Amino acid sequence: MADPTKVDPIHQFALTDIVPLGEFSFTNSSLFMVLTTGLIGAYLIMSTQKRAMVPNRLQLVSEMLYEFVANMVSDSAGKAGMKFFPFVFSLFMFVLVANLFGMIPFFFTVTSHIIVTFALAMLVFIVVVVYGFWKNGFGFLRLFVPSGVPIYILPLVAVIEVISFLSRPISLSVRLFANILAGHITLKVFAGFIVSMGGLGWFALLTPLPLILTIGITALEFLVAVLQAYVFALLTSMYINDAIHPGH
Amino acid sequence: MNDPQKPKRPQTGGTTPLTSDLEARIARAQRERRAEGSERAGEANTMTGWGKGLRLGSEFVAAILVGLGIGWLLDMWLNTTPWLMLVMLMLGFAAGVMNVVRTAAEMNKAANPPTAAQGAPNDLDE
Numbered sequence: 001m002a003d004p005t006k007v008d009p010i011h012q013f014a015l016t017d018i019v020p021l022g023e024f025s026f027t028n029s030s031l032f033m034v035l036t037t038g039l040i041g042a043y044l045i046m047s048t049q050k051r052a053m054v055p056n057r058l059q060l061v062s063e064m065l066y067e068f069v070a071n072m073v074s075d076s077a078g079k080a081g082m083k084f085f086p087f088v089f090s091l092f093m094f095v096l097v098a099n100l101f102g103m104i105p106f107f108f109t110v111t112s113h114i115i116v117t118f119a120l121a122m123l124v125f126i127v128v129v130v131y132g133f134w135k136n137g138f139g140f141l142r143l144f145v146p147s148g149v150p151i152y153i154l155p156l157v158a159v160i161e162v163i164s165f166l167s168r169p170i171s172l173s174v175r176l177f178a179n180i181l182a183g184h185i186t187l188k189v190f191a192g193f194i195v196s197m198g199g200l201g202w203f204a205l206l207t208p209l210p211l212i213l214t215i216g217i218t219a220l221e222f223l224v225a226v227l228q229a230y231v232f233a234l235l236t237s238m239y240i241n242d243a244i245h246p247g248h
Numbered sequence: 249m250n251d252p253q254k255p256k257r258p259q260t261g262g263t264t265p266l267t268s269d270l271e272a273r274i275a276r277a278q279r280e281r282r283a284e285g286s287e288r289a290g291e292a293n294t295m296t297g298w299g300k301g302l303r304l305g306s307e308f309v310a311a312i313l314v315g316l317g318i319g320w321l322l323d324m325w326l327n328t329t330p331w332l333m334l335v336m337l338m339l340g341f342a343a344g345v346m347n348v349v350r351t352a353a354e355m356n357k358a359a360n361p362p363t364a365a366q367g368a369p370n371d372l373d374e
Contacts, residue, residue, distance in 0.1 A: 156339075163315045163336075163343035171310035171347075175302055231303065 009188035013112055013181070029116070032108045036101060040093045065093070072234055077241040084240045087127065091120060092233035099180060099225035103218070111228075112184055114177040121173035124236045132243035143246040172235055179228050183221045190214045300355060307347040315340015 019026035047058035055063055069089045073081050095111060102109025110116050132140040144161040145154065193210035197203045319336025323329045 160339055160343045160346060163318065163340050164311055164347050166318070167307070167310040167314040167340075167343065167347065170314060171303075171306040174310060175306040178306070179302065235303075 009185045028108045032110050036097045040097050073237045076237040080244050081240055088233050088237050092229055095232050096229035112180045117173040117177040121169035125169040128239045128243040136246055140246050176228050176232055179224050183224050187217050304348050307351055308344040311344035311347050312340045
């Protein structure tokens with residue numbers, strides 16, 4: 001950016017090749033995915049290494065994360081759902097750490113690209129469909145046939161139920177992606193106001209206003225980052241519940 | 249809180265002041281913990297309150313988009329442009345409304361126990 005008053009809030013989402021390999025290039029997005037999983041793995045392994053009966057702070061955080069997700073899974077999917085605890089925990093940790101990484105200046109936000117969140121959502125969707133059919137056979141299709149519906153409107157209701165079911169990966173991925181994308185753009189736009197107002201003579205006196213807003217939005221973005229990871233994991237465990245117990 | 253302790257005081261307080269002190273401390277710790285718990289439940293409710301709106305909105309829009317998409321694909325396949333797309337758009341709209349209603353019902357069901365639990369400690373304290 002040669003012109004200091006010109007602000008490009010979209011620039012932060014640009015993908016750049018670090019190791020160009022054509023279609024399979026290692027991009028900055030890949031780098032941060034690796035960093036995310038690396039940090040999660042390293043943190044969890046290091047902090048639980050000692051297995052102290054009285055945990056130190058690091059181990060306590062790991063245990064709290066574990067218990068938080070374990071409670072969430074067993075609350076929404078029951079004891080049978082605990083089979084999927086590693087899956088939900090991995091998803092939760094990945095989304096959480098990726099979102100929080102995005103809050104560090106100059107870091108790339110992996111979850112601000114819909115293809116990443118959509119891949120995660122499709123993973124959930126495929127797990128639900130495959131496990132549902134494997135566990136219940138064709139009984140899984142009861143999910144689309146609500147009880148107590150008269151036979152003459154059943155086909156219509158079934159089609160609506162199927163659409164509703166297929167909309168899940170989309171709502172799951174769009175929610176996460178849109179929240180993160182919109183938040184980061186808002187943050188950059190308001191931060192950009194400070195720079196552009198500073199170059200406008202008397203308006204420079206008003207620069208504390210966008211600065212205060214930027215601070216507020218930053219705090220809000222931390223909330224959104226954690227909350228969206230929570231919502232993603234919660235919905236995943238609810239969908240898994242559908243795969244285990246189809247039929248309403 | 250005072251009433252249950254009063255009859256006990258003469259019994260235990262006379263023998264060992266240490267145990268009665270411990271009892272009082274346990275009671276205080278339990279009260280504090282309960283208060284903390286209900287506070288955290290309230291916090292969780294406001295946290296999900298922010299998420300609730302976004303969740304309802306995205307569920308609604310996603311169902312419409314899926315309906316539209318399925319209709320469009322069927323049209324491409326069966327050469328019936330625009331009819332199936334229109335029908336599926338309507339059905340997608342219905343599915344979106346159903347999603348929203350179902351999600352809202354789920355949220356209501358999930359929200360009721362915490363409010364009941366929040367009421368209970370207050371009753372006990374008085």
